[in-house]
Amino acid sequence: MSEQATLPPPPPKFDITPEELGQNAKDLIIHIKQATAHLINSCTDNSTANFDTIILPLAGIDNEVKSRIQYIALFQAISPCADIRKASSVVINLVDKAYLNIFQNEDLFALVNRVRENMSPYVIDEEDTRLLNKFHWMFVEKGMYLTGKSRERFTWISRRLIELRVKFMEILGTDPGCLWKSKEQLAGVPLGRLSTGADEDGRDNLYRIPLTKPITNLILSECRISETRKDVFLHSSTRYKANVEIFREIIVLRNESSRLLGFPSFAARKLSQQMLGSPARVDHFLQHLHDALEPLAEEEMLKLQKLANTYDPIHLWDFDFYHTRMLQEQSHVDHEYISQWFPAKVTIQRMLGIYGELFGLQFEKVEALESSHTWHPDVDVFSVWEENKSSFIGYLYIDIFPRDGKYNHAANFNIYPSYLDTEGKQTPVVTALVCNVSRAEPALLRHTEVITIFHELGHGIHDLVGKSKYAMFHGHRTVADFTEAPSQLLEYWCWVPDCLQKLTCHYSHVSHEYHQHWLDSQEEKDVIQPPMEIPLDLAENLGATKHINQGILTLRQVAFSKFDMQIHGPASHRDVETMDIPELYNSLLENTTGLRGPGDGYYWGNGHVTTSHYVWGQEASYYSYLYTRTLAADIWSSCFKESPMSREAGSRYRRQILNHGGSKDEYKAVQDLLGRVSTLAAYLRDIGCQVTPLPLKC
Secondary structure, eight states: OOHHHHSOOOOOOOOOOHHHHHHHHHHHHHHHHHHHHHHHHHOOSGGGOSIIIIIHHHHHHHHHHHHHHHHHHHHHHHOSOHHHHHHHHHHHHHHHHHHHHHTTOHHHHHHHHHHHHHOOTTTSOHHHHHHHHHHHHHHHHTTTTOOHHHHHHHHHHHHHHHHHHHHHHHHHTSOOOEEEEOTGGGTTSOGGGSEEEOOTTOOOSEEEEEOSHHHHHHHHHHOOOHHHHHHHHHHHTTOOTTHHHHHHHHHHHHHHHHHHTTOSSHHHHHHTTSSSOSHHHHHHHHHHHHHHHHHHHHHHHHHHHHHHTOSSOOBHHHHHHHHHHHHHHHHOOOHHHHGGGOBHHHHHHHHHHHHHHHHTEEEEEOOSOOGGGSSSTTOEEEEEEEGGGSSEEEEEEEEOSOOTTSOOSOEEEEEEOOOBOTTSOBOOEEEEEEOOOOOOSSOBOOHHHHHHHHHHHHHHHHHHHOOOSSGGGSTTOSOTTTTTHHHHHHGGGGGOHHHHHHHOOOGGGTOHHHHHHHHHHOSSSSOOOOOSSOOHHHHHHHHHGGGTTHHHHHHHHHHHHHHHHHHHSOSSHHHHHHOOHHHHHHHHHHHHHOOBOSSSSSOSOOGGGSSSTTTTTSTTTTTHHHHHHHHHHHHIIIIITTOTTOHHHHHHHHHHTGGGTTSSOHHHHHHHHHTSOOBSHHHHHHTTOOOOOOBSOO
């Protein structure tokens, strides 16, 4: 083993003040301006403009920005200090504007344009070609072909959209509020996961229900009192009202700027760079799915009504409860009982074991860290190596418990991307899993949380094994309608009985304290301690629940996808200006799924502004969550289903898909892996449909 392999660089430090964060951003902005000016001034003769003199230096600037901006932006989501979170939001706005200026520089655009017009495709490899085309598109999308008042208006809109996005995300980071309910109103809910206290009116002996996703999901799934479920659902649907007008302005301005560029809509503009290519193809894909799923969803609705003993429609706030009962009664699955085999930190370490076995990786927990190397005492840090510590890859941070001001969903945050440095060496990766698991003792995961965390860790693995030359294409930085496919593929391991046993460890085996906790919770004495791994029959029963209500659940995603396409693809600008966005969202949700709201119209919530999806991440691309599931299902069925822990299959998949990130054509990469064009067949079988499949790319 080499000395270099045994002595990795120390993990980054996070003990930073708001002032230092501001200085970091200021230094980066100065670097962007100086490096851009130097690049332009170095090319005094257009005849010397080529890939080496223009595109590689521009890639160097982009690498530097991406290797510093992710760190600065992270604090907005994870810092325990409100002032630091605020500072991060403010300076990210400034850095984004400085980065935007690169691609609004006419002199630099002329040079990039010249390189692109004169570059032979035989001179550079595929990743270089994609980089050149990506840079050119970034200039075009910033309005560089516009002139006069159109250019001025477009520039103003671009800056305004950054401001609106930052404000929107700030609001999502605020306290979502809470409800207070009595023990009787929470019948069926495991009260140990809630805190007690007095509400604003001084009523004591109540339970606090924070309107965060894990707790609202718990109430909707477990509470036997329909009025409580309704109250929690409707209050959850009206969080972050300050975002409603911000959202409207974002949608209107996106449409206007896209029309200035010559596109009929923002959706047409965005999709021109993605796998499906156009709104028409997305609409066709969604309609094909809808038509295939509708008969299945109708059958599922009848079963739910029978279980609920009603002929009335099932309400949106009742679906999760009856879905959970169906899992328990039809498949003998009690998710609260099963969660005993998923103690949070142990389960996550076992997840890392599966990833290590499958992809040839080694994870080691970093002990005796200085406090400056994490942003909170709850955070665990792992060094990540190639198998047998043959080479160091980077660091994985795991931050699983909720706290005030923290990002309140589950996500993976890349902190430092990897790319080839000036010496041709791959730089280390730093990536973070951020989620919100109940702090109850013991902290146990429901199976849905296991899937979510396994999925998000999948994005981290994509980061860690990325081997692209440029940060632009590192890890998960693929086209938007491929990004989720690798993580969705990895969800399949959470349903395989043998793999579930590898993930599990009954909490009573974790420590003496936990064993005592388990003993104290038993009504009878002299009980036999449960086995360490989940019993095979229980794992098989859990696996059998995968298909239950998938018609309705998938149609819910179809509804969200149709909403995304309709707000971003109006027939005219007047249509988007007059669009009733909350009504559209709620009506699509009700009418596509068959689940009902409170009645009297569709003005009961603003769920579209309680998530970042349509603003920063999946704008005009929400359909990709479904599209990538079809890719994931096909890859699973073809490569892993027969032998999920096959090292050969894992190595081949890593080599042909994960290592490249976005540096190769994603559609062709999947086709090469499968040896054919991908279809919907495996996905439709997976959710219980049997229809004639169409190719995924129309």
